[in-house]
Amino acid sequence: MGDRQIPGRLLESLKSWAVALLAVLxxxxxxLWSAGQVQEQEFRTTAQLNAFECVGSSEPCVPxxxxxxxxxxxxxxxxxxxxxxxxxxxxxxxxxxKLPRWAHDLAVEAWQSRKGAVRWVSKPGHSAIRTAVFMDxxxxxxxxxxxxxxxxxxxxxxxxxxxxxxxxxxLPPRPVPVIMSFVAFFYLANGxxxxxxxxEPDWIYSFSHIYEGTDTALVVVWFLTAAISxxxxxxxxxxxxxxxxxxxxxxxxxxxxxxxxxxxxxILVLVPFAFGVTLGFFNHCKGDYTFVGLxxxxxxxxxxxxxxxxxxxxxxxxxxxxxxxFLNVLLHVSIGLGLALLLKNPLLKMRSVYRVLLILxxxxxxxxxxxxxxxxxxxxxxxxxxxxxxxGLGGVSWFSSFWTAFTANVVTNTWLGFxxxxxxxxxxxxxxxxxxxxxxxxxxxxxxxxFWNITLPLLRPALFPAIVMGSxxxxxxxxxxxxxxxxxxxxxxxxxxxxxxxxxxxRGERYGLAAAYAVLIFIILLxxxxxxxxxxxxxxx
Amino acid sequence: MSRWKTILIHGFLIFFTAMTLYPVLxxxxxxxxxxxxxxxxxxxxxxxxxxxxxxxxxxxxxFNGRPxxxxxxxxxxxxxxxxxxxxxxxxxTSAYAFSRLRFPGRxxxxxxxxxxxxxxxxxxxxxxxxxxxxxGLLDSLVGLVLVYSTTxxxxxxxxxxxxxxxxxxxxxxxxxxxGATRFQMFWRIVIPLSRPALAVTxxxxxxxxxxxxxxxxxxxxxxxxxxxxxxxxxxVGTHSTQWGKFAAGAVLVSIPVMALFxxxxxxxxxxxxxxGVKG
Numbered sequence: 001m002g003d004r005q006i007p008g009r010l011l012e013s014l015k016s017w018a019v020a021l022l023a024v025l026x027x028x029x030x031x032l033w034s035a036g037q038v039q040e041q042e043f044r045t046t047a048q049l050n051a052f053e054c055v056g057s058s059e060p061c062v063p064x065x066x067x068x069x070x071x072x073x074x075x076x077x078x079x080x081x082x083x084x085x086x087x088x089x090x091x092x093x094x095x096x097x098k099l100p101r102w103a104h105d106l107a108v109e110a111w112q113s114r115k116g117a118v119r120w121v122s123k124p125g126h127s128a129i130r131t132a133v134f135m136d137x138x139x140x141x142x143x144x145x146x147x148x149x150x151x152x153x154x155x156x157x158x159x160x161x162x163x164x165x166x167x168x169x170x171l172p173p174r175p176v177p178v179i180m181s182f183v184a185f186f187y188l189a190n191g192x193x194x195x196x197x198x199x200e201p202d203w204i205y206s207f208s209h210i211y212e213g214t215d216t217a218l219v220v221v222w223f224l225t226a227a228i229s230x231x232x233x234x235x236x237x238x239x240x241x242x243x244x245x246x247x248x249x250x251x252x253x254x255x256x257x258x259x260x261x262x263x264x265x266x267i268l269v270l271v272p273f274a275f276g277v278t279l280g281f282f283n284h285c286k287g288d289y290t291f292v293g294l295x296x297x298x299x300x301x302x303x304x305x306x307x308x309x310x311x312x313x314x315x316x317x318x319x320x321x322x323x324x325x326f327l328n329v330l331l332h333v334s335i336g337l338g339l340a341l342l343l344k345n346p347l348l349k350m351r352s353v354y355r356v357l358l359i360l361x362x363x364x365x366x367x368x369x370x371x372x373x374x375x376x377x378x379x380x381x382x383x384x385x386x387x388x389x390x391x392g393l394g395g396v397s398w399f400s401s402f403w404t405a406f407t408a409n410v411v412t413n414t415w416l417g418f419x420x421x422x423x424x425x426x427x428x429x430x431x432x433x434x435x436x437x438x439x440x441x442x443x444x445x446x447x448x449x450x451f452w453n454i455t456l457p458l459l460r461p462a463l464f465p466a467i468v469m470g471s472x473x474x475x476x477x478x479x480x481x482x483x484x485x486x487x488x489x490x491x492x493x494x495x496x497x498x499x500x501x502x503x504x505x506x507r508g509e510r511y512g513l514a515a516a517y518a519v520l521i522f523i524i525l526l527x528x529x530x531x532x533x534x535x536x537x538x539x540x541x
Numbered sequence: 542m543s544r545w546k547t548i549l550i551h552g553f554l555i556f557f558t559a560m561t562l563y564p565v566l567x568x569x570x571x572x573x574x575x576x577x578x579x580x581x582x583x584x585x586x587x588x589x590x591x592x593x594x595x596x597x598x599x600x601x602x603x604f605n606g607r608p609x610x611x612x613x614x615x616x617x618x619x620x621x622x623x624x625x626x627x628x629x630x631x632x633x634t635s636a637y638a639f640s641r642l643r644f645p646g647r648x649x650x651x652x653x654x655x656x657x658x659x660x661x662x663x664x665x666x667x668x669x670x671x672x673x674x675x676x677g678l679l680d681s682l683v684g685l686v687l688v689y690s691t692t693x694x695x696x697x698x699x700x701x702x703x704x705x706x707x708x709x710x711x712x713x714x715x716x717x718x719x720g721a722t723r724f725q726m727f728w729r730i731v732i733p734l735s736r737p738a739l740a741v742t743x744x745x746x747x748x749x750x751x752x753x754x755x756x757x758x759x760x761x762x763x764x765x766x767x768x769x770x771x772x773x774x775x776x777v778g779t780h781s782t783q784w785g786k787f788a789a790g791a792v793l794v795s796i797p798v799m800a801l802f803x804x805x806x807x808x809x810x811x812x813x814x815x816x817g818v819k820g
Binding site: 029035047056098176247251253255258260261262264265267268269271272273275276279335339342343346349354356358359360361362363364366367368369371372373375376383386387392415423430437469470472476477479496497500504511515518521523525526529 | 550551553554558560561562563564565567568571582583597628631632633634637638639640644645647650653654655656657658659660661662665666667668669671672676687688690691694695698724727736750751752753754769773774777784787791793795799802803806809810811814
């Protein structure tokens with residue numbers, strides 16, 4: 001028995017080792033690639049700086065043309081005249097004709113940027129940096145040789161990795177998770193301390209400036225690799241990976257049915273979502289994105305320097321949003337339920353006529369509703385003000401103070417939203433068996449008692465999800481706020497979603513800040529629905 | 542029921558119905574009265590009647606002199622129908638799996654469809670713009686169809702799943718014994734039996750596409766690829782306030798979707814609440 005077990009176990013461990021190596025291999029490739037990229041980037045930066053100094057110094061190390069832009073221009077074209085060469089300093093007309101095309105192009109670039117320009121030339125066995133420097137209205141162009149050691153494969157890193165792997169062989173069976181977590185850590189640490197422009201030994205500084213100055217693509221690759229290896233390591237550790245493959249096979253029919261929807265959602269909702277969340281950690285300025293860590297979130301949560309009564313303050317907007325959601329849902333449910341209770345009675349005349357007319361707001365496109373009500377609240381010609389005038393109350397300038405503008409928004413949204421609650425309540429009411437009411441009648445219950453003890457408890461399972469859904473919709477009700485009050489006066493009636501929109505498209509394209517806002521909205525709603533779910537579970541038990 | 546109580550109930554209902562109808566009547570009034578501003582009057586009956594606004598909206602032309610309105614109507618119709626078809630296909634298949642089959646990840650998937658509804662559209666807009674740009678689908682209806690159908694899916698999945706749950710499994714089991722495949726059970730039994738829920742979800746997908754304007758306005762830049770909401774929005778945009786044309790356009794845009802809504806509204810109650818009531 002024992003003899004047969006030993007080769008089996010050996011085979012098993014060999015197999016798990018093969019899997020581990022196969023898993024590590026792509027990681028190594030990614031590592032080599034990214035390390036090479038970083039080193040090359042560093043090398044290029046230093047070489048370029050050297051070339052710049054070389055050409056720009058008063059005693060240049062290479063022959064340099066000195067060019068002056070011609071006084072006339074054709075469109076955006078600039079012409080240069082050679083006024084000298086350095087270091088010889090001799091002016092010669094013959095040089096004029098010999099000025100190569102690349103020197104001219106580079107000079108234009110340098111002149112336009114008012115600083116300088118560099119270009120790499122690489123030929124086998126020879127590479128150079130062509131540089132143009134802009135100094136006192138002249139452009140100095142030269143071709144400096146590349147100095148310094150070209151980056152090599154980081155053999156010592158690989159050696160460390162392999163020695164570590166060999167060392168792992170001595171450890172008991174499941175080596176994969178350990179290796180994977182090691183690699184994951186390695187990648188993260190790499191980004192944190194490995195390739196920073198200025199190496200600060202201060203840990204706190206390092207944490208607050210993680211990945212600063214590093215190429216964004218590299219950061220993404222590092223993060224992805226770390227995430228993937230962590231994922232694999234954890235799943236191995238939980239001994240799930242094989243199980244997953246098995247369940248995938250077992251339930252392939254179910255997965256086939258779900259796949260199209262998941263795929264569509266994945267590409268068009270989840271990927272943009274992940275992208276958007278990532279954007280929350282960046283700052284956008286004129287097409288450039290820079291990584292700023294949690295600074296956007298800090299700016300929002302600390303109020304961005306605005307006092308709590310200032311509409312730009314996050315907490316102010318949050319308060320308005322919560323009030324807006326609560327009031328609307330309250331009005332929707334009470335009006336909807338009230339009408340449903342009246343319409344429930346099958347003996348009521350013209351019941352279906354009322355029902356058909358009352359769901360009209362639901363059928364109307366809601367942007368039309370919003371614009372229509374904006375017209376109704378218009379100061380001079382709006383129906384609301386005319387009515388107030390006729391009643392002798394005098395017109396109100398609806399959008400010039402917070403409470404009136406807020407009221408206008410709430411009225412619009414109430415008009416828009418009560419039919420949904422009415423229809424849901426009607427459906428739920430119809431499903432309550434009449435025998436319950438008959439039994440209550442026999443016992444001599446009042447109609448209030450019947451409502452409180454029969455109708456409400458039986459309504460809850462249908463009404464509760466509708467309320468949760470409705471409050472999420474109201475929380476994100478962009479159209480009404482944006483089209484009716486537009487945040488007037490002074491952005492005070494903006495809710496979180498319109499505030500985010502304002503930051504992205506109205507106040508200087510701060511995409512990063514807007515994305516951070518959106519992430520916060522998402523977190524709030526997630527907490528809310530989680531809480532609501534806990535509440536229903538308790539109620540149902 | 543006492544006489545007074547009946548009168549009270551009717552009075553109450555009439556009041557609410559009037560409140561509901563009045564703003565709509567004002568828009569209709571505006572659409573047939575000349576001029577671009579509202580007049581100072583509360584009566585929903587117009588003092589003078591003209592169809593100028595309608596003929597202006599319908600007769601609008603693009604830069605090349607081709608009829609613009611019908612082009613835009615065609616865009617919206619194609620967009621909404623395609624969204625409905627794609628959305629219904631995606632939602633019904635996955636809702637069926639969620640309702641009938643037990644598989645690992647089912648709970649998580651359902652949760653995901655719930656959570657996805659909380660993503661604010663503004664968060665998704667910028668990345669979507671980039672993605673559609675990369676795919677070359679910007680300024681095209683195909684891109685919008687994909688976006689709309691995926692945003693409509695979560696609601697459709699939940700509604701359909703709730704309804705599928707109420708259909709007794711015994712019917713399918715009988716079919717299984719008679720040798721039906723999984724797909725036949727889905728296509729021949731469950732789908733025909735859940736007509737109300739399908740009608741409701743189709744209606745919502747259609748309305749999503751027909752009524753949406755923020756994404757459409759952001760993604761579409763050529764006048765000939767506009768949808769109806771974008772066109773309407775431009776009548777009362779930042780640069781012009783042509784309330785007359787807006788009102789006429791609003792009436793024209795609302796009529797088809799309201800007709801559809803009223804045709805399908807008898808399914809609304811059963812389709813929407815079947816899942817919830819059961820619990």
